[in-house]
Amino acid sequence: MILRMSSLFLRTLREDPADAEVPSHKLLVRAGYIRRTAPGIYTWLPLGLRVLRNVEKIVREEMDAIGAQELVFPALLPREPYEATNRWTEYGPNLFRLKDRKGADMLLGPTHEEMFTLVVKDLYSSYKDLPLSIYQIQNKYRDEARPRAGVLRGREFVMKDSYSFDIDDAGLENSYELHRKAYIRIFDRLGFDYVIVKAMSGAMGGSRSEEFLAIAKNGEDTFVRSPGGYAANVEAVVVPQAEQVDAAAVPAAEVVDTPDTPTIDTLVDALNAKHARTDGREWTAADTLKNVLVTLVHPDGSREPLAIGIPGDRAIDEKRLGAQVEPAEVVAFEDADFAKHPTLAKGYIGPGVLGKENTSGIRYLLDPRIAEGSAWVTGADKSGFHVVDLVYGRDFTADGTIQAAEVRDGDPAPDGSGALATARGIEMGHIFQLGRKYAEALDLKVLDQNGKLVTVTMGSYGVGVTRAVAAIAEGNHDELGLIWPREIAPADVHLVATGKDAAVFEKAAELAGELESRGLTVLYDDREKVSPGVKFKDAELLGVPTIAIVGKGLAEGTIELKDRRTGTREDVPVADIVDQLVAAVRA
């Protein structure tokens, strides 16, 4: 196939789009691959669509290779199945809802767990029909609060979602492993530098869950790794409960006068100035217990206050907290909320009203680093006062623990495999043992070998297809433009004819034809009256991995080959050029 730039529906831009912040977004728009239609909603222009189809092809081939079967569900779906699993409500404002002309509630599918479960229930009835893996590559819809970074987080996007159906846990484990291996092949072929991390299973009710993250400094996900091989999405890090310590030597708790110390810093300074420790050490933020109040908004709209106690030297990580309380959303605890809880002394809140007598009526959860028997400085529930030597277990209690405090570089890995280092990534894939949650909600049962009805166990596996295009661009560019991995590129060769010499254009056209006949896709810059400089700039921007330039060298019988990634140039005799290009592409 030959794509002639003289007629290709393409305009490259020299300026970054005003709304773009990350390189992939800037470059995909500038190079004419995508075009914004509405916030988080994009049009795929011809070259972009070629790239998208290349990604789809890789995903499809690897899914087919593990025996998964492709089908396609509608994007416009009836409410009832999502009502049965409560997701109609739980999805909150992220779900696009609409009514049809008869007033029936419908939605645009955010994921299709319900539909996959129902189609298997519809067609299958016996253990003999299992295992089964089915998938689709299809438009998904999520009304993101903050669509961002072009197609990296859009509101309409293409996803491959597959589901496995097994009669028992061993079967699920096997289906999961098959998908895991397929995903490794997919992300290898897509050219990602990626990491497989433990992920939250949380509200979805399943067990084993891993994410494939493309390592990217502009990624939205933070993950941690240890030298010993631990790797987890930061939401999934489970800090172990600190072991009990002996509180026998801790004196009785004492209320101290600490005027004007509503923050940890002011508190630590005041303590060191006026209430020196008996052991001679200085007070630090790590000695303090900070009690943070938030409001949970449940999907039904109800609001619940929540108090979280964490060491004063750490902050709440909103994503970790969010993952713990899903599907509730976390919003700030406002002055109006304080007004409803008069026992709370803002800036001086302590376990007095939260954790022991709990006169506040608010649920109180502690960071697992807070050991039973450990002593803390914390609020005395009276403005201007704190309490010292307040011992967890002796002087106060809590309603449980929560994984909500930030995880930091240097924290110990939960499995003892060394110090954690944090990094950022883009979630490209998620594999997940759903278990029986959906099968139970929608009553998917089959007969087992003994003729008994048993609930099927399911796995769920997703790949962000449109997102992959952005993530590949994020990991494959330089200051001049995009640099596509060969299997993803919109063309095999970018052939540039320069100058005004008719012989050059004739030779280039002949070459394009020969390459096409050898099965290559050629992006042929046949534009007249466009300067070589502009053509070279476009070639760098568009990012086809191999650039062939027919120009001045032709008089000496050579064509210049340029490797877009390495920048190396080579003059190749005209007689050898086709073979050499075919070899480069097939390599």
Next chain:
Amino acid sequence: MILRMSSLFLRTLREDPADAEVPSHKLLVRAGYIRRTAPGIYTWLPLGLRVLRNVEKIVREEMDAIGAQELVFPALLPREPYEATNRWTEYGPNLFRLKDRKGADMLLGPTHEEMFTLVVKDLYSSYKDLPLSIYQIQNKYRDEARPRAGVLRGREFVMKDSYSFDIDDAGLENSYELHRKAYIRIFDRLGFDYVIVKAMSGAMGGSRSEEFLAIAKNGEDTFVRSPGGYAANVEAVVVPQAEQVDAAAVPAAEVVDTPDTPTIDTLVDALNAKHARTDGREWTAADTLKNVLVTLVHPDGSREPLAIGIPGDRAIDEKRLGAQVEPAEVVAFEDADFAKHPTLAKGYIGPGVLGKENTSGIRYLLDPRIAEGSAWVTGADKSGFHVVDLVYGRDFTADGTIQAAEVRDGDPAPDGSGALATARGIEMGHIFQLGRKYAEALDLKVLDQNGKLVTVTMGSYGVGVTRAVAAIAEGNHDELGLIWPREIAPADVHLVATGKDAAVFEKAAELAGELESRGLTVLYDDREKVSPGVKFKDAELLGVPTIAIVGKGLAEGTIELKDRRTGTREDVPVADIVDQLVAAVRA
């Protein structure tokens, strides 16, 4: 590729689905190609998806062959462009509308004229950029009042829509011709028995417009053909205005007493009984002028009465009338409406109050068959009375003509090419010279050769892709099941292993592998414990054109080949089978 029926996600059904009326719907569901998800919304199961992709591939190849370039727009679109063209309103209840989380109005694209126009405006600015043809193959949404016949008329469906952009009318004519030829190739390859008919351009504001109709007795469209080559969708038939006749010999109009004659039949009987014609001929319905009242509901909700005068021997054709008054909808003229117009004598309405003094205030349009100078019996605007010898032009006038009366077998073709015959078809494609309507509404201008801004002229070209699957099935089946054209079939060969002999299954598996290595797709019925009878029934139902049966004959060294369409059977030596199958498929 080998599709093994032992693990294929497929269940064939022996019973027709309860909601299915037409053969294609029944068979596509029974054969496990599609499955209903909601009214007019379907899931494509693995074999169905293969068929759908085959149709898409043909459409794509032929669009690419005329230099059209593929891109893809979102399905979820912002309101503003559709507001600019007034389609947000005009589409009425057929448009799926929704609001996003910020309250912005959005829609699910029914067609993408606006988006195509805007993307060209966005990227192009000069006559040098034209001509351009761009297309997409993508999900469309229309909230049909009566979704029917499975995927023949769905609410979510796949359509190929393309648009051409030209600097002048000659360019548009050329782009139109290119698409027309591509469509002929597409519908030839899809195996349709089709007809190209003149179509309405109507409200869309364009000029030349043709439809490709698959001839099908269950089709929703009625078309007419003449021996001389005239062919038109019945909505597009333009009956010429009857020529003026001489009314000199017609006596003065006379009101006659015709009690209890509110219908044409009772009127004709009463006239023949009590008011014999002077020329001795009997009165017939064709002598009467019937005045029909309807109410138009405009997109803004306003209601307008309309009176239509047609010869009494014809009925109003709702589709022809609907096409004339688009985007208004036609509803019945109710008693309440009569109450608002007291001069109307129900059952005896005449041009007295409608067409001359027009005391009713109602717009009055006549069928073009009503010639100036012709005399009619019609209502006298007084209950129980009619008027005879009322001459159009002499005794009454009207506000214009309307093409709303039925067209019948035997009517003369408008171009004089003989008598019309009516038949039914399924609209598979529509090509349409849009002209400048959208370009004007959205201000798409480019610089011409003289540096002057000119409005671009556009063509619009659609193919119903999901509908094509149903229409092909509608035209390719028998009482046993589907019979796919080869290029559309989900597999090249349906290979059936029968009996319990291990040697049979071994040979069949070997054969499947050999066929796969030759590039064929094999649907291999490798199911154990399924009787030959069930396997043969399934093969007939599924409709792969070539069936190969490995069974009893294997002992004698033969395999049975069956042609699904002709039913011919042949025993082929094992040694020849692969070559013979490959030859049959490649033929």
